[in-house]
Amino acid sequence: MKEIIKEIIPYIIVIIVVLLIKAYIVSPVKVNGTSMDPTLHDKDIMLLSKISYRVHGIKRFDIIVIREGNEFIIKRVIGLPGEKVEYKNNKLYIDGKYIKEKFKHKKTRDFKSIKKVPEGMYYVLGDNRSNSIDSRVLGFIPVQDILGHATYTIYPFNRIGEKK
Numbered sequence: 001m002k003e004i005i006k007e008i009i010p011y012i013i014v015i016i017v018v019l020l021i022k023a024y025i026v027s028p029v030k031v032n033g034t035s036m037d038p039t040l041h042d043k044d045i046m047l048l049s050k051i052s053y054r055v056h057g058i059k060r061f062d063i064i065v066i067r068e069g070n071e072f073i074i075k076r077v078i079g080l081p082g083e084k085v086e087y088k089n090n091k092l093y094i095d096g097k098y099i100k101e102k103f104k105h106k107k108t109r110d111f112k113s114i115k116k117v118p119e120g121m122y123y124v125l126g127d128n129r130s131n132s133i134d135s136r137v138l139g140f141i142p143v144q145d146i147l148g149h150a151t152y153t154i155y156p157f158n159r160i161g162e163k164k
Contacts, residue, residue: 025051029065029072029150035126035133036074038104039063039163045155046074046163050148058122058146060094061103063163065147066124068138074150075134075141076103079123085113103164106130122146 029048031040040046040063048065058064062077078092079085086093087108092101105127117123121140126132135141153159 025049028154029074031074032071034131035128036063036076037106037128037131039076039127040074040153041159043156044153044159046150047152047154048148048150052149053146058143060099061101061164063150064122064124065150066141067145067147072147073133075124075126075132076105077122078125078135079113079117081117081119081121083123084116085123087111103127111136120144 027048027050029046031042031044031046034042053062053064058077058080060077060080064075064077066073066075079094083094084096086096088110090107092099092108105125106129108125108129113123117140120143122143123135124141125134125136151164152162
């Protein structure tokens with residue numbers, strides 16, 4: 001019996017380590033829908049880093065995973081706490097200053113943020129601006145609903161790599 005236990009213990013340790021890594025460090029997440037086209041595609045599988053935003057913080061244009069009810073959604077951070085977000089002629093303005101976006105996105109209709117992004121909250125948009133449920137519908141996203149960064153696609157194999 002002792003020999004069997006000695007043989008099983010390394011496997012139990014490996015299983016526990018894998019479960020801890022998945023729970024607290026990194027796990028796969030699937031893109032559902034086209035709201036992040038052209039950057040991400042429906043059914044892409046990405047790695048969700050659960051600790052990177054705690055170490056490096058959340059920055060403008062990060063791709064993040066958000067808990068929305070019982071679902072997970074993937075969006076891009078546009079507005080940070082204390083900022084006022086506006087789009088005019090498909091261009092981003094933060095607090096009235098033009099900010100160049102270095103990623104492809106579909107046309108954004110003009111809008112003005114009614115108020116500044118509150119502390120502990122973020123303003124997010126999908127890259128497919130005409131077909132995205134994001135902060136324009138959901139409102140500001142609380143930091144506690146952000147599960148982490150998702151920047152690395154692992155499937156399909158022809159799309160493997162970092163997405164920005």
